[in-house]
Amino acid sequence: MNLRHLTARTAIAGVATALAAGALVGVSATAANAVDNTSSYDCTAFGASQGTFTLKISTPVIPATATAGQSFPAGLLNLDALVTIPSSTATTLGGAGVNGGRIDDYAGSLGTTTLAAPLVFGAPTPQSDGSATMAGTGSVGAFTLPKAGTDKVQLPKSFTFTPTTASGDLTVGGTPVLVSCTSAAPGDLGTVKVTKGTGTITPKAKKVKKGYAVTVAVTRSDSKIKPTGKVTAKYGSKKVTKALKKGKAVLTLPKAAKGKKVTITYSGDGYVKAGKAVIKKLK
Incomplete structure (x- = not known):
């Protein structure tokens, strides 16, 4: 009706x-x-x-x-x-x-x-x-x-x-x-x-048996999201890349990286701009 x-x-x-x-x-x-x-x-x-x-x-x-x-x-x-x-x-x-x-x-x-x-x-x-x-x-x-x-x-x-x-x-x-x-x-x-927002890229290096474990955290102070994408550690002519999980990744560098500058680059994702951070010298 x-x-x-x-x-x-x-x-x-x-x-x-x-x-x-x-x-x-x-x-x-x-x-x-x-x-x-x-x-x-x-x-x-x-x-x-x-x-x-x-x-x-x-x-x-x-x-x-x-x-x-x-x-x-x-x-x-x-x-x-x-x-x-x-x-x-x-x-x-x-x-x-x-x-x-x-x-x-x-x-x-x-x-x-x-x-x-x-x-x-x-x-x-x-x-x-x-x-x-x-x-x-x-x-x-x-x-x-x-x-x-x-x-x-x-x-x-x-x-x-x-x-x-x-x-x-x-x-x-x-x-x-x-x-x-x-x-x-x-x-x-x-x-x-x-x-995209601006992320903070924080690398922390720690000595391990085979060299160094570099933990990289990507965060945003204005958001609760966990960034995705990849981070790359470059020392000299060599580099190591790993995908973020819940905003973090651990990169393993050999003992040969000792004393070198390490540049950390972040690829960015749909929410966060690409960026970089530097470890001036691995000790």
């Missing part, structure tokens, strides 16, 4: 769902230079189409650049969203009994990083043209920026909306009303160039 043939309660569910379509990340939509995006989502409930709703979202300016691997705590980024409900659906809202709703699985993305932002929103507001709008807020959970690259702050392709009433989640005949919304081409809030 279509939206008009559903009960008033089911109708409001279809309407309210669209609200979440645009929320992603943001601090407040009140910034004078806020970024706007309008996306359309097709929604269904009980196997029937609930129509297409447009959603405009606004966030403060998305930074042009960011550093790969940086982590941010939950609640740091807030969001605002506004959905416009078609008049054909808005007329059923008055008797529906829905005074809000939530979207538990709403999540946008930046590259391979998920930006989860559960939403809670209020009752519909009638407009002069017969349509209605619903405003919602939420905040992004903890996240870590992806590896270096140029990525869009992408809105999600799908989510599920749960409408609520004064007595709890909306149900029809004892069955919870869950409205599924999808978009074949969700919008984005702009592009971010994610750049």
Whole structure:
């Protein structure tokens, strides 16, 4: 059955769902230079189409650049969203009994990083043209920026909306009303160039039976990631290379390296720039 043939309660569910379509990340939509995006989502409930709703979202300016691997705590980024409900659906809202709703699985993305932002929103507001709008807020959970690259702050392709009433989640005949919304081409809030961070390369040499064991650690003070890639120790015309494991590698050098300068080079990875360190003289 279509939206008009559903009960008033089911109708409001279809309407309210669209609200979440645009929320992603943001601090407040009140910034004078806020970024706007309008996306359309097709929604269904009980196997029937609930129509297409447009959603405009606004966030403060998305930074042009960011550093790969940086982590941010939950609640740091807030969001605002506004959905416009078609008049054909808005007329059923008055008797529906829905005074809000939530979207538990709403999540946008930046590259391979998920930006989860559960939403809670209020009752519909009638407009002069017969349509209605619903405003919602939420905040992004903890996240870590992806590896270096140029990525869009992408809105999600799908989510599920749960409408609520004064007595709890909306149900029809004892069955919870869950409205599924999808978009074949969700919008984005702009592009971010994610750049590699600078690592600290720390070599420590220790005498062993066959020569020297040089432990090389690659770390970043602004990130919890464990760098990958390879480190190479070069002494004279010779060199030894080994892959990092959890940010460390142990290079074995022969006794012939004694008294020589050892240059340690790091290849870099998707999160950390290439770099080098020097042991002035093996003792």
